[in-house]
Amino acid sequence: MDLQVRHLAAFVALCEEGTYTGAAARLHLTQPSLTRTVQDLERILGIALVDRAARRLELTGDGREFHARARQILTELGELETDMRGRAEVRLGFAWLLPSEWFGRVRAAWDGLGGRLAIHRTDDPVGDLARGRLDFALVRNTRNGNDTLTWHRIGTERRVLAMAADSPLADRAGLRWCELADQPLVVNPRSGTTMPDNWPEPHPAREIVTCRNFDEWLELVSAGRGIGAVPAIAVHRAPHPGVVYRELPDIPDSPLYLGCRRIPPPSRTLRRFLDIALRPDATVAGPQRG
Incomplete structure (x- = not known):
């Protein structure tokens, strides 16, 4: 059997806790399992680390040296893991x-x-x-x-209304969100912000046009298939010659x-x-x- 990190961890825990019972609890092991691990470690190294003639836990000279070096190795391994995971x-x-x-x-x-x-x-x-x-x-x-x-x-995110550039709504003065519950609506069910229930009183006969992504949504709005609403960042991030974005006083945030x-x-x-x-x-x- 080769020397493994679990051997180092078991021995360092034993040294720091001072008892097999405390070390086993710290490592979530049974006491017999911890004892066997420390004994395996001594067999691998071919030296005694613990003075078993003593009534309390006592380390041999080799045990004290091994403890110091094993603790340093575990510290460096922990730092390495933290660095790499970061x-x-x-x-x-x-x-x-x-x-x-x-x-x-x-x-x-x-x-x-x-x-x-x-x-x-x-x-x-x-x-x-x-x-x-x-x-x-x-x-x-x-x-x-x-x-x-x-x-x-x-x-x-604050939203804006989107409609075709040639839509009669594009230039209507005083337009409000609450007036648009019956307008055909372009909906992206997977990732869009706007659904029929965004209106307090959805129109039961409203036409719903569905799409699969933002590009399709933009082209359908441009083609006049329906209106929609998107975060206001679309005004600058997603301009389209066939789409007009309008701010409305009562459009809900998303x-x-x-x-x-x-x-x-x-x-x-x-x-x-x-x-x-x-x-x-x-x-x-x-x-x-x-």
């Missing part, structure tokens, strides 16, 4: 239009710890998260989630969520990233309405 790659998925300020703050903080952040654009971030293809998903609706996922609300898997539990690296992503200075708040 550099692990975290996979963040999103469907469209990452919130720039939030993402910039989180990426800078994670980079500062030596971590790597890989971003993945996907039509189905919720599904890819559940399937283990992502570590985190940034989404604007959680309708397709399941019990294996946990969602953290990281803020809200929530923004960061999701991770609850089963299996997140690793230490993923917990560290989540701590950064949920810090108060990393929350998302849409600009105030003018």
